Amino acid sequence: MLRPPLAASLLLALVGACPSSEPELDAGALAHEGEGEGEGEGEGEGEGEGEGESEGEGEGEGEGEGEGEGEGEVAPCSAEHVEHARLAPVAGEVFWQQIGLGGFALGEAALLVLPDGTRALVDVGNDSHDDDVLDALAEHQSDGRIDLLVLTHHHADHEGALTQLLGQLDVGRVVHRGFVDVTPAANDTVVAELCAAVEGTARDGALCARAATGCGSAAFGDAPLACATPTVIAGAGTSTLEVLAVDGWVAGRSYQAEVGGLLADDSNGENARSVVAVVRHGPFRLLFAGDLTGGGSDTDPVEAFVAQHLGDDLLELGADVLHLSHHARDTSSSTAWLDALLPADGRPRSAIAGISTAHLNSPHASVVEAVLDGRLAEGALFVTTVAPGGTSSDELIDAEGGSVRVATAEGGAAVYVQAVRPDGSVVHTVRASAARACRP
Ligand SMILES: [Zn+2]
Numbered sequence: 001m002l003r004p005p006l007a008a009s010l011l012l013a014l015v016g017a018c019p020s021s022e023p024e025l026d027a028g029a030l031a032h033e034g035e036g037e038g039e040g041e042g043e044g045e046g047e048g049e050g051e052g053e054s055e056g057e058g059e060g061e062g063e064g065e066g067e068g069e070g071e072g073e074v075a076p077c078s079a080e081h082v083e084h085a086r087l088a089p090v091a092g093e094v095f096w097q098q099i100g101l102g103g104f105a106l107g108e109a110a111l112l113v114l115p116d117g118t119r120a121l122v123d124v125g126n127d128s129h130d131d132d133v134l135d136a137l138a139e140h141q142s143d144g145r146i147d148l149l150v151l152t153h154h155h156a157d158h159e160g161a162l163t164q165l166l167g168q169l170d171v172g173r174v175v176h177r178g179f180v181d182v183t184p185a186a187n188d189t190v191v192a193e194l195c196a197a198v199e200g201t202a203r204d205g206a207l208c209a210r211a212a213t214g215c216g217s218a219a220f221g222d223a224p225l226a227c228a229t230p231t232v233i234a235g236a237g238t239s240t241l242e243v244l245a246v247d248g249w250v251a252g253r254s255y256q257a258e259v260g261g262l263l264a265d266d267s268n269g270e271n272a273r274s275v276v277a278v279v280r281h282g283p284f285r286l287l288f289a290g291d292l293t294g295g296g297s298d299t300d301p302v303e304a305f306v307a308q309h310l311g312d313d314l315l316e317l318g319a320d321v322l323h324l325s326h327h328a329r330d331t332s333s334s335t336a337w338l339d340a341l342l343p344a345d346g347r348p349r350s351a352i353a354g355i356s357t358a359h360l361n362s363p364h365a366s367v368v369e370a371v372l373d374g375r376l377a378e379g380a381l382f383v384t385t386v387a388p389g390g391t392s393s394d395e396l397i398d399a400e401g402g403s404v405r406v407a408t409a410e411g412g413a414a415v416y417v418q419a420v421r422p423d424g425s426v427v428h429t430v431r432a433s434a435a436r437a438c439r440p
């Protein structure tokens with residue numbers, strides 16, 4: 001099913017020797033090529049328009065079974081390991097970069113660029129990671145504009161760099177789970193900083209409402225709450241970023257009302273309240289869920305509850321790219337979650353994980369085994385790093401502390417996933433059909 005182990009090392013050697021050579025690029029690959037040389041946004045947009053299909057085409061055809069079907073035929077699924085320059089944003093396509101975060105601090109952050117040009121950060125890492133985030137942004141843009149900051153939950157490894165970044169970036173909306181149901185499982189400092197920075201301002205994008213207002217109010221955390229799910233927070237038509245679940249709410253239903261209370265003291269109690277969101281572009285789907293818990297290591301099994309209510313769109317064909325929650329630890333990636341989002345149906349898929357050196361033992365062996373158990377077909381598992389004690393595999397692609405990048409092509413009918421080392425050299429790239437645009 002998966003590529004032979006030798007292929008990875010061979011390709012690694014080839015790419016390492018000559019990272020910018022592009023002997024065999026196809027048309028889709030060329031749409032990204034210019035950015036590999038470190039060019040700015042302008043050139044990338046020009047090439048994207050010229051080489052790929054127009055944005056209009058991609059959006060118009062996306063919602064059904066993908067592009068092929070619109071033309072009366074669905075192409076066979078394909079996935080191949082290709083040589084490719086560093087992926088970068090292209091106008092009219094989705095770009096995701098799981099940012100490599102340095103030093104010995106827990107952290108996770110990603111840059112997301114939507115087809116309409118909306119730029120978002122999904123989590124921002126710890127308070128020592130602001131420079132890593134800014135460096136990642138500087139590779140792709142110069143104006144410091146971030147339209148949307150999505151914070152999956154109130155832990156320092158996801159929100160800690162907020163204050164520094166707000167001082168250095170031109171940030172639009174800050175979407176977060178809200179100041180409801182805040183327990184000792186959250187990080188006091190990051191909650192206070194976020195609240196002080198956004199509550200009562202136009203940039204506050206709290207997903208859950210509370211009766212009391214004011215940071216540090218006595219009602220902090222225990223006011224009656226309601227969370228808006230699902231909610232499209234960016235994009236339009238068939239190219240959107242949509243929140244599906246938050247604080248145990250999904251499709252208007254509440255885990256705590258229907259199943260039971262979530263942990264309050266253990267840090268996994270805050271993880272259980274993470275934002276779950278999907279990036280859609282035509283047939284393409286990328287799903288992320290912060291540190292959402294699935295029942296492993298005595299956590300609350302929120303994944304199974306959310307999975308039941310994801311809606312037909314995701315339940316029928318899963319995700320093309322699944323961000324593995326909680327840094328690929330065994331608290332997450334339950335069988336129910338993986339069955340829903342990475343069904344072993346012969347279609348190529350990829351899984352990605354944001355891991356920093358301090359996430360000792362990540363990725364956990366049980367997660368690596370479960371993900372590689374026939375679920376990805378010819379896709380692959382990519383991690384920003386394998387932390388000390390973490391599980392590796394010949395079938396796992398390690399960015400060695402660098403970034404994991406995802407870029408759609410052909411209006412979302414195809415997707416590239418790539419690992420890039422901290423020095424900018426490409427480790428490996430996979431190009432695959434989107435699940436909704438192919439038949440196994
Ligand atoms: Zn967490």
Ligand SMILES: [Zn+2]
Nearest residue numbers: 155157291326
């Ligand atoms: Zn975390």
